[in-house]
Amino acid sequence: MQARAQLRKKLRVARRELSSEQHEDAAKRIVLQLNALPFLNEGTTIAGYLVNDGEVNLKYYINSVWQASSKKRFTLPVLHPVCKGHLLFLSYKPNTQLIWNKYNIEEPVLACKNVVPVTQCDVILMPLVGFDNKGNRLGMGGGYYDRTLSFTQRQIGSHSPPKKRRPKLVGIAHDIQEVDALPIAPWDVPLDAIVTPTRTLHFTNS
Ligand SMILES: Nc1nc2c(c(=O)[nH]1)N(C=O)[C@@H](CNc1ccc(C(=O)N[C@@H](CCC(=O)O)C(=O)O)cc1)CN2
Numbered sequence: 467m468q469a470r471a472q473l474r475k476k477l478r479v480a481r482r483e484l485s486s487e488q489h490e491d492a493a494k495r496i497v498l499q500l501n502a503l504p505f506l507n508e509g510t511t512i513a514g515y516l517v518n519d520g521e522v523n524l525k526y527y528i529n530s531v532w533q534a535s536s537k538k539r540f541t542l543p544v545l546h547p548v549c550k551g552h553l554l555f556l557s558y559k560p561n562t563q564l565i566w567n568k569y570n571i572e573e574p575v576l577a578c579k580n581v582v583p584v585t586q587c588d589v590i591l592m593p594l595v596g597f598d599n600k601g602n603r604l605g606m607g608g609g610y611y612d613r614t615l616s617f618t619q620r621q622i623g624s625h626s627p628p629k630k631r632r633p634k635l636v637g638i639a640h641d642i643q644e645v646d647a648l649p650i651a652p653w654d655v656p657l658d659a660i661v662t663p664t665r666t667l668h669f670t671n672s
């Protein structure tokens with residue numbers, strides 16, 4: 467666990483230290499990578515994030531989604547006000563009012579009418595702190611995505627209820643965030659793909 471915390475610290479520093487040109491370049495290149503993903507073009511509800519702590523900025527991608535099709539909607543994570551450690555997803559439009567959460571990340575002002583159930587998200591773009599080439603990921607350490615998406619894991623066994631819709635999970639990271647291997651925790655939700663400004667890795671998690 468200590469090793470995980472140390473690695474998280476190191477990788478967070480590394481992504482913050484990329485130059486503003488590198489950040490800008492990453493934000494532009496990620497659009498090309500994402501537009502080449504078939505399931506992202508098919509999906510109508512896409513969850514993303516607003517940039518924090520040197521993450522790949524999705525600003526150009528979000529703009530392209532807004533401009534491309536009125537059928538597509540974009541959603542953002544909001545810290546759940548009651549269910550601690552979980553996320554809600556709220557719709558994000560150009561006129562959405564934003565506030566800073568306790569981590570200094572912008573999120574939509576909470577209004578029930580704007581909540582989009584996570585099962586309605588076709589694709590979730592998740593910010594990564596670290597990743598390996600097997601699709602294991604390291605996040606900020608809050609366990610928010612793991613808890614919120616744990617329903618995707620409980621579908622084994624003949625007596626389980628009918629499958630809830632499972633969003634495709636796509637990790638987004640800078641190339642420098644790749645490490646040789648990451649330990650898997652039992653609660654880790656497997657990713658379907660990892661996208662960097664230069665590469666897309668696909669994984670099979672059926
Ligand atoms: N852009 C973005 N939005 C996101 C996430 C993310 O990783 N990136 N999250 C992904 O889960 C959720 C927020 N999770 C977070 C978990 C920990 C910290 C963080 O900075 N922790 C500090 C301690 C801060 C404190 O407790 O006051 C730290 O580790 O230094 C930030 C966000 C929801 N929104």
Ligand SMILES: Nc1ncnc2c1ncn2[C@@H]1O[C@H](COP(=O)(O)OP(=O)(O)OP(=O)(O)O)[C@@H](O)[C@H]1O
Binds near residue numbers: 606608
């Ligand atoms: N499904 C879950 N149920 C209960 N606790 C969980 C669950 N998933 C994760 N946690 C808790 O969250 C803590 C942080 O998990 P971890 O270090 O894997 O975070 P992370 O994957 O880096 O963060 P995030 O999911 O926010 O990106 C763990 O110590 C674990 O106890």
